[in-house]
Amino acid sequence: MNTKLSALVRPALIAATLVGTGTALAATTPADREFATTAAKANAAEIAIGRLAATHAQDANVKAFGERMVADHTKAADGLKTAATEDGITLPATPASNPDADRLARLQGAEFDRAFGEQMRGDHDKAVALFRKEAGANGDAQVKAFAAKTLPTLEEHQKMAQSLPGASK
Template identity: 40%
Template sequence: MRKLTIGSLLAFALITGFGCNSNKSNSENATDATSTDASSSADSGSMTSSDTTASSNMNATPTNQSANDFMLKAASGGMMEVTLGKLAQEKASNADVKAFGQKMVEDHSKANAELKTLAASKNVTLPVELIAEHQKHVDAMSKMSGADFDKHYMTMMVEDHQKDISEFEEASKNEDADVKGFASKTLPVLKMHLEMAQKANAKVSK
C-alpha cells in the first residue's frame, strides 16, 4: 500500500512538472509571436510613411526655369512690399501714404500666401530673406521719416509697380499653367496699386 502511494505521488509530480513546462513554452511562444507582430506592424508603418512621402514628391508638378526664377523674385518683392508698407504706417506723415502702406500689407500678404502654396506644390523653396535689390530699399527708408519718407516711398512705389507689372505680364504667358494663373490673377491688383501710388505720389511730390 505504501509503495503504491509513493508511485502515485511520483507520477503526479511528473505530470505537474510537464504541465508547467508546457505552459511556459506556450507563454514564450505567444510572447515571441506578439513581438514579431509588433515588429511587422512597425515596419509596415514605416513603409507607409516612406511611401506617402515618395508619393507626395511624385505628385509635385515640375516647373521650368523661368517660372522658378519668377517665383523666387516675386516672393522677395512681396516681402519687401509688406515690410515697406508697415514702415509707411509708422513713419509716413501723409494720410494717403499711410493708407497706401496699409493696402500694401493687406494685398501683398495675401498674394505671398498664395505664392507660397503654389511653390510648395512644385517643391520650390522660396527665400525667407530679401534679395539685395530689395533689402537696399528697406535699409534706406528705415532711416527716413515724415515728408522725406513720403516722397521717397511713393516715388519708389510707382517705379517698383511698373517693373512688377512688366514681370507679371511676362509670367502670365509662361508655359507653366499654375504660374501663369497666379500671375494673371495678381496683375489687376498690381495695376490698381500703381494707380494708387501715382495719385499719392502726385500729392507728396509737390
C-alpha cells in the same frame, strides 16, 4: 494583352491618371523658379516698406497705401507659397536684406512720403511688367495662374501709386 500594346497603353494610362489627379506632367522651368523667387522677394519688400509707412509717413494717403501694401502683399505671398509648393518650387525662407527699406527707414514725414511714392511707383511698374510676362508665358500652370490672378491687384497698386507724393515721372 500583347507586349507591344501593353508597352504603349501603360504610359498612356499613367499619364491619364496623373492628369486626372491634377499632378503636373510638365517640369517646372528655370524661368518659373526665377519668377517665383523674384515675386517672393518683391512681396517681402513691399510688406516691409508698407509697414514703414505706418510710423514714418506724414501723408494720410501714404499711410493708407502702406496698409494696403501689407494686406495685399501678405495675401499674394500666401498665394505664391501655395502655387510654388504645388509646383515643387522652393521659395527663399527668409527675406534678403532690403536696401530700399533701409533707406526709407532713415526718413520721416514729407521726405519719407516723397521717397515712398517714388519707390512704390517704380516697384509697381516693374512688378506689373514681371507678372504680365509670367501670366502670358508657357510655363508651369500654378505659377502662371498665380501671376494672372495677382496681376489686376498689382495694376491697381500701380495706378494708386501714381497719385502718391513723389510718384510723378
